[in-house]
Amino acid sequence: MTDQERRPAAPGGPLLLMRDIQKEFPGVRALDGVSLSVGHGRIHALMGENGAGKSTLMKVLSGVHPAGSYTGEILVDGEPCAFSGVADSERAGIAIIHQELALIPQLSISENIFLGHERSRFGIVDWGSTHARARELLRRVGLDENPATPVSALSVGARQLVEIAKALAKRVRLLILDEPTSALNEVESARLLELLLDLREQGVTCILISHKLNEIMRVCDEVTILRDGRTIETLAVERDAEGTPSVDEDRVIRGMVGRALDQRYPDRTGEIGPVRFEVRDWTVDHPAQAGRRVVDGAHLTVRAGEVVGMAGLMGAGRTEFAMSLFGRSYGRHVRGTVLKDGTELDTSGVAEAVRGGIAYVPEDRKTLGLLLDDDIRHNTTMAALGRISRHGVLDPGLEAVEAERMSERMRVRSHGTTQTVRTLSGGNQQKVVLGKWMFTQPDLLILDEPTRGIDVGAKYEIYLIVRQLAAAGACVLLISSELPEILGMCDRIYTMCEGRITGEVPRAGTDQETLMRLMTRTGDRP
Amino acid sequence: MKEPTTTSRLSRLGAALMRDNARQYGMAIALVAIIVLFQILTGGLLLTPLNVTNLIMQNSYILILAIGMMLVIVTGHIDLSVGSVVAFTGAVSAIMLTSWGLPTVVVVPLALLLGALIGAWQGFWIAYVRVPAFIVTLAGMLVFRGATLAVLGGESIAPLPANLRSLSSGFLPLQGEGLHLPTLVLGAAGAAAIVWVQWRARSRSIGHGLPVPPAGVTAASSAVVVAAVLAFTYVLAQYNGLPVVGVLLIALIAGYSFVMRSTTMGRRVYAVGGSEQAAALSGIRTQRTTFWVFVNMGVLSALAGLVFTARLNAATPGAGTMFELDAIAAAFIGGASASGGVGTVVGAVIGALVMGVLNNGMSLIGLGVDWQQLIKGLVLLLAVAFDIYNKRRATSGRSVSLPLTRRRDGNGGGGGGGGRTPAPARASSS
Numbered sequence: 001m002t003d004q005e006r007r008p009a010a011p012g013g014p015l016l017l018m019r020d021i022q023k024e025f026p027g028v029r030a031l032d033g034v035s036l037s038v039g040h041g042r043i044h045a046l047m048g049e050n051g052a053g054k055s056t057l058m059k060v061l062s063g064v065h066p067a068g069s070y071t072g073e074i075l076v077d078g079e080p081c082a083f084s085g086v087a088d089s090e091r092a093g094i095a096i097i098h099q100e101l102a103l104i105p106q107l108s109i110s111e112n113i114f115l116g117h118e119r120s121r122f123g124i125v126d127w128g129s130t131h132a133r134a135r136e137l138l139r140r141v142g143l144d145e146n147p148a149t150p151v152s153a154l155s156v157g158a159r160q161l162v163e164i165a166k167a168l169a170k171r172v173r174l175l176i177l178d179e180p181t182s183a184l185n186e187v188e189s190a191r192l193l194e195l196l197l198d199l200r201e202q203g204v205t206c207i208l209i210s211h212k213l214n215e216i217m218r219v220c221d222e223v224t225i226l227r228d229g230r231t232i233e234t235l236a237v238e239r240d241a242e243g244t245p246s247v248d249e250d251r252v253i254r255g256m257v258g259r260a261l262d263q264r265y266p267d268r269t270g271e272i273g274p275v276r277f278e279v280r281d282w283t284v285d286h287p288a289q290a291g292r293r294v295v296d297g298a299h300l301t302v303r304a305g306e307v308v309g310m311a312g313l314m315g316a317g318r319t320e321f322a323m324s325l326f327g328r329s330y331g332r333h334v335r336g337t338v339l340k341d342g343t344e345l346d347t348s349g350v351a352e353a354v355r356g357g358i359a360y361v362p363e364d365r366k367t368l369g370l371l372l373d374d375d376i377r378h379n380t381t382m383a384a385l386g387r388i389s390r391h392g393v394l395d396p397g398l399e400a401v402e403a404e405r406m407s408e409r410m411r412v413r414s415h416g417t418t419q420t421v422r423t424l425s426g427g428n429q430q431k432v433v434l435g436k437w438m439f440t441q442p443d444l445l446i447l448d449e450p451t452r453g454i455d456v457g458a459k460y461e462i463y464l465i466v467r468q469l470a471a472a473g474a475c476v477l478l479i480s481s482e483l484p485e486i487l488g489m490c491d492r493i494y495t496m497c498e499g500r501i502t503g504e505v506p507r508a509g510t511d512q513e514t515l516m517r518l519m520t521r522t523g524d525r526p
Numbered sequence: 527m528k529e530p531t532t533t534s535r536l537s538r539l540g541a542a543l544m545r546d547n548a549r550q551y552g553m554a555i556a557l558v559a560i561i562v563l564f565q566i567l568t569g570g571l572l573l574t575p576l577n578v579t580n581l582i583m584q585n586s587y588i589l590i591l592a593i594g595m596m597l598v599i600v601t602g603h604i605d606l607s608v609g610s611v612v613a614f615t616g617a618v619s620a621i622m623l624t625s626w627g628l629p630t631v632v633v634v635p636l637a638l639l640l641g642a643l644i645g646a647w648q649g650f651w652i653a654y655v656r657v658p659a660f661i662v663t664l665a666g667m668l669v670f671r672g673a674t675l676a677v678l679g680g681e682s683i684a685p686l687p688a689n690l691r692s693l694s695s696g697f698l699p700l701q702g703e704g705l706h707l708p709t710l711v712l713g714a715a716g717a718a719a720i721v722w723v724q725w726r727a728r729s730r731s732i733g734h735g736l737p738v739p740p741a742g743v744t745a746a747s748s749a750v751v752v753a754a755v756l757a758f759t760y761v762l763a764q765y766n767g768l769p770v771v772g773v774l775l776i777a778l779i780a781g782y783s784f785v786m787r788s789t790t791m792g793r794r795v796y797a798v799g800g801s802e803q804a805a806a807l808s809g810i811r812t813q814r815t816t817f818w819v820f821v822n823m824g825v826l827s828a829l830a831g832l833v834f835t836a837r838l839n840a841a842t843p844g845a846g847t848m849f850e851l852d853a854i855a856a857a858f859i860g861g862a863s864a865s866g867g868v869g870t871v872v873g874a875v876i877g878a879l880v881m882g883v884l885n886n887g888m889s890l891i892g893l894g895v896d897w898q899q900l901i902k903g904l905v906l907l908l909a910v911a912f913d914i915y916n917k918r919r920a921t922s923g924r925s926v927s928l929p930l931t932r933r934r935d936g937n938g939g940g941g942g943g944g945g946r947t948p949a950p951a952r953a954s955s956s
Contacts, residue, residue, distance in 0.1 A: 329806065329807060349809075349811075350807060350808070350809045350810075351809040353809075354808075355809075360807065367801065368803050368807050369804055369807070370801070371800030371801050371867065372800070373800060373863075373867055374797075374800050382793070382797050382804075382810075385790040385794075386790070389789070389790050393789055397731050398734060401734045401735065401736065
């Protein structure tokens with residue numbers, strides 16, 4: 001289904017042609033006849049829900065799944081290819097940059113760039129030429145850093161650029177980026193997308209995997225949509241003079257989920273009651289840098305049945321605020337008071353906070369939210385063992401039934417609650433974390449970037465769960481960097497900047513511009 | 527897309543639970559195979575009543591250490607000091623018994639208290655100061671070996687009072703002619719208790735609406751357990767009956783299995799080992815948990831020290847050398863994961879028995895210490911390699927398989943697919 005009209009490309013047809021790729025794992029067919037055609041000097045987006053087969057397809061292409069373990073054809077510049085490993089595909093000019101970056105933090109930028117193919121004579125590294133070449137590559141990716149700087153000193157965004165420089169050092173022709181912006185802030189993301197456009201000018205072809213529709217639409221020339229291991233369609237994206245793409249986001253979503261998503265956010269139901277939680281003069285110092293205030297005199301209220309948003313740029317102190325509130329699990333000299341129904345609440349430790357009815361769904365679900373090698377059952381009950389035990393003795397039958405019930409309510413898609421959570425997709429992992437905190441029957445649920453890196457379908461289900469919780473009278477505090485999400489979900493919104501609350505606005509009549517202005521209101525100390 | 531009904535999900539859950547339990551028997555089957563092999567190689571010497579009694583006594587202190595070590599490894603740490611702690615507590619006990627003339631009933635609790643203090647000392651550095659356990663216990667290994675030499679003045683203390691020796695070489699009372707009756711009675715009672723627990727679990731599952739295997743299957747498994755327990759006690763009854771240390775071991779294994787599998791305390795230990803950060807953010811006091819796991823290790827080391835000293839009938843400066851490595855090997859052969867969060871008490875016991883039977887069997891057929899070491903080393907390596915291989919095969923197929931099968935779940939059972947990960951099975955039940 002890749003037969004629609006193409007703009008004239010470089011001579012001799014597409015750079016990459018994958019035809020009828022099928023890949024089976026024990027018991028399941030992950031790719032069921034996928035075809036993909038990528039023209040020279042294009043930015044080609046690959047979209048699909050989690051588990052649609054994007055990553056598997058890219059692993060086939062880059063030789064992670066070697067030739068012979070799949071069926072179908074791969075042609076690079078018309079030449080059939082059978083890669084037996086990553087080294088093979090790199091030789092053909094294909095480089096993949098994974099979500100989890102593959103840099104060695106202790107080594108310098110130069111060392112990382114030339115890792116595995118050091119510039120050396122007789123095994124002795126030629127540092128002069130290494131640094132010179134590294135400097136040149138860094139200029140190409142627009143990173144102004146000394147090549148001798150250790151990677152550990154760089155921000156996530158800068159590390160991403162080093163990864164790209166590393167790929168360029170291998171004379172890459174086809175660069176594959178898997179969710180490159182998921183860990184970047186807005187400025188860094190914009191810079192990375194600009195870089196992709198630059199590289200396109202220099203003749204580098206790109207395959208971009210991302211969940212962020214607006215980014216895809218800003219830069220890509222074509223979109224191929226996968227669903228359930230099949231190619232659904234490839235759409236050509238043109239942009240008019242103002243940069244408005246010829247394909248709209250709803251069109252792509254429809255292809256991804258196989259139906260139209262009329263609403264991206266569920267309607268609100270239920271009444272908003274009186275103030276249940278109040279935080280007064282919340283101030284937190286940085287754990288390592290004495291005297292630096294990360295949260296400065298924050299004051300907020302949450303009413304029963306209300307979803308309160310907290311908008312802010314990265315580093316505004318939102319996560320730090322939430323974690324310090326949640327049993328002082330962040331920061332030093334945490335001071336301020338938390339009132340629940342008018343009386344002061346003990347939040348001196350996580351156990352006390354949980355007992356007080358606070359639940360916190362962390363931003364980093366893999367390391368902070370889950371026991372990855374344990375199953376859904378144990379993860380679901382771990383924050384409320386008291387509910388499945390008597391006098392400290394567990395009731396495994398009750399646990400199985402309760403976990404099953406929660407898993408069903410959260411619509412976790414799995415083989416069953418004995419499945420290890422590591423093997424679940426991101427969206428389902430997040431639902432397990434959410435289920436774990438719902439199982440504590442919280443009065444205040446704090447959600448920190450709950451839909452980061454999650455596909456549209458799962459996002460909607462998470463929104464639905466949050467709405468239901470609020471409708472049942474609980475309080476929700478939603479921290480998010482995605483302004484549409486904040487505006488779509490919240491009843492009232494606080495904005496935060498440099499550790500201070502800079503604004504409080506009702507949802508009605510607020511737009512993204514207003515929020516952005518408040519989120520960037522620095523300096524004017526009250 | 528139709529969501530599966532609760533009943534169909536529950537029955538799938540039941541099937542998965544049963545499969546996980548079946549997996550547990552893998553290690554036990556390996557142990558049985560080794561026993562059968564040496565029974566044949568030694569021409570039936572291995573399972574004579576005398577030799578079985580010896581096996582228990584020879585391995586008792588390693589078994590005690592392996593239980594504690596399993597807990598330490600589950601929390602994601604290691605303890606290299608246990609051999610030295612065995613020697614030190616043994617030496618101090620011997621001094622209390624001989625030089626100070628204290629009675630055994632006073633010395634035993636004091637020795638255990640000393641072990642607890644040593645564990646608290648190491649636990650403090652590991653849990654609260656966050657010095658890696660490898661370093662703290664490496665230091666402990668040197669410190670307590672040195673302390674042993676210092677308190678003993680480089681010499682052995684022997685002999686020791688008879689009532690201490692009964693701890694390691696005594697038998698249940700009522701010694702008579704022929705079969706040892708109390709042992710048989712205990713065996714029958716033990717078998718009855720196990721059957722009761724099995725059937726109670728079954729009826730509880732029914733109470734929760736969970737599917738259970740047919741009554742015939744449970745009955746067959748009960749029959750196997752009863753036969754095994756009775757055969758074991760019958761063999762022992764032909765000699766002197768159940769040793770005192772055997773009773774101690776059974777109590778420890780049953781008690782620690784129960785705590786680790788069925789109590790919130792045990793669950794917290796697994797959670798801390800699985801991810802300390804996630805556990806802390808779930809309201810678990812991770813530092814306190816780690817601290818107490820080391821206190822526990824100290825107490826069990828002291829107990830092993832008492833048993834070992836009693837068995838030698840002497841406190842020697844070199845006692846317990848390399849015990850830590852035997853205990854660590856037992857835990858890993860028994861399925862513990864070096865990254866923490868995974869392992870069972872019964873697994874550690876089976877691991878220790880595998881080592882013990884190998885030692886004993888190889889000695890019986892006249893293999894030298896050189897070959898014994900070499901073979902044990904390879905067994906450790908292969909057991910862990912096999913486990914890792916299994917795990918990788920199970921997860922690589924499934925990580926990708928999930929999202930695709932989910933849509934088919936609604937109309938027909940869902941693809942159970944390739945192999946279950948061993949991790950949850952071990953972490954959850956023994």
